[in-house]
Amino acid sequence: MPQEAGVLYVVATPIGNLGDITDRARKLLSEVDLIAAEDTRETLKLLRHLGIAAKLVAYHEHNEETMSARLASDLEGGAKIALVSDAGTPLISDPGYRLVSAARARGLTVVPVPGVSALTCALSASGLPSDRFLFLGFPPRGASQRRALLESVADEPGTLVFYESGKRVMATLADVRDTLGADRRSVIARELTKRFEIFLTGHPGELIAQLEADAAQRLGELVLLVEGRQAxxxxxxxxxxxxxxxxxxxxxxxxxxxxxxxxxxxxxxxxxxxxxxxxxxxxxxxxxxx
Known part of the structure; x- marks a missing residue:
């Protein structure tokens, strides 16, 4: 009798507040044969909190190509595998595309297990229009490439959403001001779902001033939202x-x-x-x- 193929579960995990784990995700993480984790150390913290003992394997941007082939073969052999990132929904500016693509190409079952995403979390509470938005991930680190990206979306009417490092957010805001205009309403969301969650709002220049006045607001990774081109x-x-x-x-x-x-x-x-x-x-x- 032929071996039944396994299932790849794409599992969203909390981005800060561990209480945001869903019952479905908790159950699946305790039942799968293997968890492919972006950083096994971060995932172990979550599993210990949940009281789950599971087999982990590292799956990140540096080994994604080779591990995708290996894990796809495991799936064909009947394994049930959960794919998780450090936090939030896998593939949203995190590794996972190669594995999901490989599984789909082999006709294997891929099941999304939805939950928290910093993208939708920030957008839902930003006060900027959410009926249309364009997610652009992390902008380029180089100034000229970053400005070129901004110029390419200057006429986009939907809200622009970026992930950004606190180390570079002021430079990115300056490029937003100079490239898209000083009057674009903008929002920085940081520490989402955590105790000191905060939303900073204003025009790019105003946000730069807030960040200059309080260095603590430049720590960690942030979600930067910029309103689209208006009427x-x-x-x-x-x-x-x-x-x-x-x-x-x-x-x-x-x-x-x-x-x-x-x-x-x-x-x-x-x-x-x-x-x-x-x-x-x-x-x-x-x-x-x-």
Missing amino acids: CSGSEDRVELERVLRVLCDALPLSQAAVVAARLSGAKKNRLYRLGLELGLDAAGGDAGD
């Missing part, structure tokens, strides 16, 4: 920007026209340049089809 990017605004660009491009290359239009309208230069490309305004002036 100023609506249809009436676009029509006017198109008109200005077309007039300027009669005499100037698109790159220069975008600079002048930015000074006249207050819109971002890069947004205007992209708009000109969409309109077919070539770099030599005039419509590309003229």
